[in-house]
Amino acid sequence: MGIETSTLDRSAIHGEEMVLNIGPQHPSTHGVLRLQVLTDGEIVTKITPYIGYLHRCFEKHCENVTYEQVIPYTDRCDYVASMNNNFGYAVAMEELMGIEVPEKVHHIRVIVAELNRIASHHLAIGTFGLDVGAFTPFLYCFRDRERILDLFELLCGARLLYNYIWVGGVSHDFPIGFVEKVYEFLDYFEPKIQEYNDLLTFNKIFIERTADVGVLPADVAISYGVSGPNLRGSGVKWDLRKNEPYSIYNKFEFDIPIGTGAMGTVGDCWDRYYVRIRELEESVKITRQALDQMPREGDVHAALPKKIRPPKGHVYSRTETPRGDLGFYIISDGKPKPFRLKLRSPAFTALSCIDEIARGWMIADVIAILGSLDIVLGEIDR
Amino acid sequence: MELLLQKFSEVSFLSGIPSALLFVFAATLIAVSLFMFVAVNAIVAVYAERKISAFMQDRLGPMGQGVGLHAGKWGLLQTVADAIKLLIKEDIIPSLADRKLFILAPFILFIGAFIVFVGIPFNQHILVADFNIGVFYIIAMSSIGVIGIILAGYGSNNKWALYGAMRSAAQIISYEIPLALSLLTVIMLVGSLKMQDIIIAQHGLIWGILPNWFIFNNPFTFIAFFIFFISGVAEVNRTPFDLPEAESELVAGFHTEYSGMRWAFFFLAEYANMFIVAAMSAILFLGGWQSPIPGYMDSPAWGLFWFMGKAIFLIFVMMWFRWTFPRLRTDQLMQMCWKYFLPISFINILGVGLWDLWLN
Amino acid sequence: MTEDPSADGWHYVIAHMDYREIVDYINRNFNELYSPDTREEPAAVLRVSPKDWTELAYFLRDDENLVFDSMMCITGIDYGIEDENLGVAYNLHSMTHHHKLEVRIDVPKSKPMIPSVEKIWRMADWFEREIYDMYGITFEGHRDHRRILLPEDWVGFPLRKDYEFPETWHGIVVPKIKEEWE
Numbered sequence: 001m002g003i004e005t006s007t008l009d010r011s012a013i014h015g016e017e018m019v020l021n022i023g024p025q026h027p028s029t030h031g032v033l034r035l036q037v038l039t040d041g042e043i044v045t046k047i048t049p050y051i052g053y054l055h056r057c058f059e060k061h062c063e064n065v066t067y068e069q070v071i072p073y074t075d076r077c078d079y080v081a082s083m084n085n086n087f088g089y090a091v092a093m094e095e096l097m098g099i100e101v102p103e104k105v106h107h108i109r110v111i112v113a114e115l116n117r118i119a120s121h122h123l124a125i126g127t128f129g130l131d132v133g134a135f136t137p138f139l140y141c142f143r144d145r146e147r148i149l150d151l152f153e154l155l156c157g158a159r160l161l162y163n164y165i166w167v168g169g170v171s172h173d174f175p176i177g178f179v180e181k182v183y184e185f186l187d188y189f190e191p192k193i194q195e196y197n198d199l200l201t202f203n204k205i206f207i208e209r210t211a212d213v214g215v216l217p218a219d220v221a222i223s224y225g226v227s228g229p230n231l232r233g234s235g236v237k238w239d240l241r242k243n244e245p246y247s248i249y250n251k252f253e254f255d256i257p258i259g260t261g262a263m264g265t266v267g268d269c270w271d272r273y274y275v276r277i278r279e280l281e282e283s284v285k286i287t288r289q290a291l292d293q294m295p296r297e298g299d300v301h302a303a304l305p306k307k308i309r310p311p312k313g314h315v316y317s318r319t320e321t322p323r324g325d326l327g328f329y330i331i332s333d334g335k336p337k338p339f340r341l342k343l344r345s346p347a348f349t350a351l352s353c354i355d356e357i358a359r360g361w362m363i364a365d366v367i368a369i370l371g372s373l374d375i376v377l378g379e380i381d382r
Numbered sequence: 383m384e385l386l387l388q389k390f391s392e393v394s395f396l397s398g399i400p401s402a403l404l405f406v407f408a409a410t411l412i413a414v415s416l417f418m419f420v421a422v423n424a425i426v427a428v429y430a431e432r433k434i435s436a437f438m439q440d441r442l443g444p445m446g447q448g449v450g451l452h453a454g455k456w457g458l459l460q461t462v463a464d465a466i467k468l469l470i471k472e473d474i475i476p477s478l479a480d481r482k483l484f485i486l487a488p489f490i491l492f493i494g495a496f497i498v499f500v501g502i503p504f505n506q507h508i509l510v511a512d513f514n515i516g517v518f519y520i521i522a523m524s525s526i527g528v529i530g531i532i533l534a535g536y537g538s539n540n541k542w543a544l545y546g547a548m549r550s551a552a553q554i555i556s557y558e559i560p561l562a563l564s565l566l567t568v569i570m571l572v573g574s575l576k577m578q579d580i581i582i583a584q585h586g587l588i589w590g591i592l593p594n595w596f597i598f599n600n601p602f603t604f605i606a607f608f609i610f611f612i613s614g615v616a617e618v619n620r621t622p623f624d625l626p627e628a629e630s631e632l633v634a635g636f637h638t639e640y641s642g643m644r645w646a647f648f649f650l651a652e653y654a655n656m657f658i659v660a661a662m663s664a665i666l667f668l669g670g671w672q673s674p675i676p677g678y679m680d681s682p683a684w685g686l687f688w689f690m691g692k693a694i695f696l697i698f699v700m701m702w703f704r705w706t707f708p709r710l711r712t713d714q715l716m717q718m719c720w721k722y723f724l725p726i727s728f729i730n731i732l733g734v735g736l737w738d739l740w741l742n
Numbered sequence: 743m744t745e746d747p748s749a750d751g752w753h754y755v756i757a758h759m760d761y762r763e764i765v766d767y768i769n770r771n772f773n774e775l776y777s778p779d780t781r782e783e784p785a786a787v788l789r790v791s792p793k794d795w796t797e798l799a800y801f802l803r804d805d806e807n808l809v810f811d812s813m814m815c816i817t818g819i820d821y822g823i824e825d826e827n828l829g830v831a832y833n834l835h836s837m838t839h840h841h842k843l844e845v846r847i848d849v850p851k852s853k854p855m856i857p858s859v860e861k862i863w864r865m866a867d868w869f870e871r872e873i874y875d876m877y878g879i880t881f882e883g884h885r886d887h888r889r890i891l892l893p894e895d896w897v898g899f900p901l902r903k904d905y906e907f908p909e910t911w912h913g914i915v916v917p918k919i920k921e922e923w924e
Binding site for chain 1: 435438439440441541545621622624625628629630631632633704705706707708709710711712713714
C-alpha cells in the first residue's frame with residue numbers, strides 16, 4: 001500500500017490552495033511551533049516554520065550572569081535532556097579553561113548523560129507513536145521514563161531541570177544505594193525494548209505510515225547540519241562519542257546504529273525512529289560499563305576558585321546530546337561573565353530541513369516527519 | 383410496538399382513551415427508554431474504555447480514594463461526574479460559525495444513531511419494530527450521521543473541522559459500500575430483510591458442533607464478517623480509522639469547536655454507533671440472541687444475555703483496536719477500501735451465490 | 743583525537759590537516775591572500791574579508807583536499823561598544839577528512855554586509871537569519887532574509903552590546919530588571 005503522492009499527476013486534481021496554520025496551539029508540534037502550511041487538498045505544497053514563541057533570550061542572559069550561573073539556563077534549553085546540556089557546557093568550559101576533572105566525575109557524568117539519553121529517546125519514541133496515532137506506546141515509554149526521573153530525583157532533587165553537572169565536577173556525589181538502583185533499572189529496562197518493538201516498531205500500520213516517508217538523503221542532511229539520530233538515520237555513521245570522543249567515551253565499547261532502509265528507503269521516518277530504539281540498547285551498554293569501571297572513592301570536584309575567570313580566548317566545543325551535536329561557542333574576555341556565548345542547537349538545524357523533506361506529502365505525514373525529527377522547541381528558540 | 387399497544391388495550395383503565403393518544407404515549411415511552419439505553423450505554427462504555435485502556439497501558443485509570451468528593455470506588459462515578467460537567471458547561475458558539483448549522487449538526491448526528499435502535503432486536507420480543515426492510519432501514523439510517531458530521535465541519539468555520547468533515551464524508555461513503563456488500567451475502571442466504579428472520583435462520587447446528595451462525599456458514603461469509611466488522615469500525619471513526627478526528631493531526635477534527643453538551647452529543651452518538659456496529663455484526667453473523675448451544679439457555683432472558691454479550695465483546699474488540707494500532711493515512715484508508723475490500727466483497731457475493739446454489 | 747576512528751571501520755579516509763596546513767593549502771590556491779593567525783590552536787582562526795568570502799566558501803566546500811561539507815555553527819559577535827566592528831565566526835568541519843577550520847569575518851557596524859553562504863551550506867539559512875535578528879548583519883543574497891526568533895516588527899538588535907531594552911512592546915510594559923542580580 002505504498003503511497004505515490006509525490007508522483008501524482010497534480011494537474012488533474014489541482015484545486016485551490018489553502019493556508020493552514022499548524023500551531024502555535026496544536027497537539028503535535030512538541031511545544032509552541034507554528035508551521036504555516038500551504039495545502040492542496042490533503043497534500044502539502046509548502047511549509048514555512050515560524051519559531052521564536054519560546055524565545056527566552058538565553059544568549060543575552062548568559063552575557064549578564066557569571067559562568068556558573070549559566071548552567072541552570074542550559075537546563076532550560078533542551079528540557080528533555082538537561083543532563084546532556086549541562087554536560088556540553090561543562091565540557092566546553094573545561095576546554096576553554098584547560099581543567100582536568102577527576103576520573104570519578106567523568107564516570108558520573110557519562111552515567112547520568114546516558115540515562116538521560118534513554119529518557120529523552122523514550123519521549124521521542126513515545127511522542128512519535130502518538131503522532132502517528134498509537135497512544136499506548138507513549139504511555140509505555142512514560143512508564144519507563146518515570147523510573148529514570150525517579151533516579152534523578154534521588155540524585156539531585158529535580159526531575160526535569162537538574163543543574164547537576166557543573167564546571168569542573170558535579171554538584172554532589174551519588175547518594176548511597178544509587179549505583180545499585182541504576183543496575184536494577186537497567187535490568188528492568190533491557191527487556192522492555194522488545195516490548196516497544198512488538199507494539200510499535202514492527203506494527204504493519206506503523207511501517208506503512210513511516211517507511212519511505214520523509215526521506216532525508218545523507219548529503220542533504222549534512223548540508224543542513226542535521227546531526228544525531230536524524231543524521232544516523234540517513235545512513236551516516238557519525239557520532240561524536242566515537243568520532244570526537246569527549247570525556248571518557250573512548251573507554252567504552254558500543255556501536256553506532258545507522259539507518260539501513262530495512263523497511264523502505266534509507267533516511268525515512270522509520271529509520272530515524274529505529275536508530276533511536278537501537279540507541280537505547282547502546283546507552284544501556286555504556287551505562288553498564290561506566291558503572292562497572294567507576295571508582296567508588298574520590299572527589300567529585302576539580303580544584304577550582306569560587307569565581308571562575310577563564311583566560312581570554314574562545315572555544316567551539318560540541319558534544320553529542322540525544323538530539324545531535326550541541327555546540328557551545330564561548331568567548332571569554334577574562335571577566336567572570338561570558339563575553340559571548342552561542343549555543344548551536346541540534347533541533348534548530350533539524351527543523352530547518354522540514355520544508356525540504358516534508359513538501360509533497362500529506363498533512364498526516366508532515367506530522368509524522370516532524371515527530372521523527374524529535375525537536376524540542378525550548379532548544380530551538382532558546 | 384404492536385405488542386406494547388396490544389398490552390395497553392388489555393389494561394382496563396386505559397380502554398376509554400382514544401387509540402391515537404395511546405399510540406403517542408407508547409411511542410414516547412419507547413423513545414425515552416431507548417434514549418435511556420443509549421445514554422447508559424455511553425456512560426458504561428466510556429467507563430469501560432477508560433478502564434480497558436488503563437489496563438492495556440499498565441496504569442490504573444480512574445480511581446477514587448479517601449473521603450470527600452472523588453470518583454467513587456474504582457472510579458465508578460468518573461463518567462457520571464464527566465456527564466454532569468458536560469451538562470453544566472458553558473455553551474460556546476464561535477462568533478464566525480454558521481449558527482444554525484452549528485447547533486443543528488450534533489442533533490442530526492445523534493438522531494442518525496438513535497433511530498437505528500428502532501430496528502435492533504434485543505431478544506425474541508424486545509424489538510420496537512420488525513420492519514420487512516429491517517437491514518435496509520438500519521443501513522440507510524446510519525448514514526444520516528455523516529450529514530451531521532459535514533454540517534459540524536462546515537458550520538464551525540474552522541479549517542481543522544473542515545478537514546475532518548471532508549475526510550469523514552469520503553471515509554463513511556466509501557466504507558458504506560463494502561459494508562453493504564458483505565451484508566448482502568447474509569441476505570442472499572436468508573432471503574429476507576427482516577431482522578428476526580435473519581436471526582431465526584441461524585438456529586441449529588452446523589456439522590453437529592458449531593452453531594449455525596452465518597460466520598460459520600461458509601468460507602465466504604466468514605470473510606464477509608471481518609469485512610463487515612472492519613468497515614463498521616471505519617464507519618464509526620474509531621482507531622485505526624479515526625482520521626476525521628485524528629487528534630494528533632486535526633486537533634479534534636470535525637468537533638474541534640464544540641464543547642459542553644453539544645460535544646457530549648457527538649460523544650453519545652459515537653458510542654451509540656459503536657453499539658450499533660457491534661449489534662449488527664452480532665445479529666448478522668453471530669446469531670443475534672441465539673444461544674451458542676441450540677436448545678439450551680434460549681429463553682428470552684437468556685436471549686438478551688447472549689445478544690448483549692456478543693455486542694459487548696465486539697465493542698471490547700473495538701476498544702482493543704483503538705489502544706493497539708496507529709492510525710492509517712487517508713490514501714491508505716481509501717486504498718484499503720477500494721482496492722481490497724470492494725473486490726473481495728464482490729467475490730464474496732459471487733462465492734456465496736455459487737455455494738448456495740450447488741451445496742444446498 | 744585519542745582514538746583512530748579508521749580502526750573501527752569508518753567509511754571515510756583520514757586526510758587530516760591541521761590549521762597551519764589548511765591555511766598554507768588555501769594560500770597556495772589564493773596567492774598568499776591570508777595570513778595565519780598567530781595564536782595557538784584551537785583558537786586559531788582564518789580571517790577573511792567579506793568580498794573574498796563567497797569565492798573562498800565555494801573553494802572550501804568543493805576542493806577535494808578540504809571538503810568542508812559540514813557547517814557546524816555560525817556565531818555573531820559584537821566586539822564591544824567601543825569597537826567599531828561586528829564579527830561572524832563560521833565553524834567548519836569536514837565529514838570526509840575530519841578536520842576543522844574557523845573562519846572569522848569582521849564588518850564595520852556602519853555597514854554590516856556579508857555575502858550569504860546559504861546556498862553553499864543550507865544550514866546557514868536559519869543561522870544567518872538568526873544573526874541578522876540579533877546583530878543586524880545583512881547577508882547579501884539570502885533568499886529568505888527576515889527575522890527568525892523575534893517578532894517581525896521588533897525594533898533593534900538585542901545581542902548588540904549597546905542595545906537598550908524597550909520600555910513597552912505593543913502596549914505591554916516590560917518590567918525593569920534589577921542590575922547585577924546574583
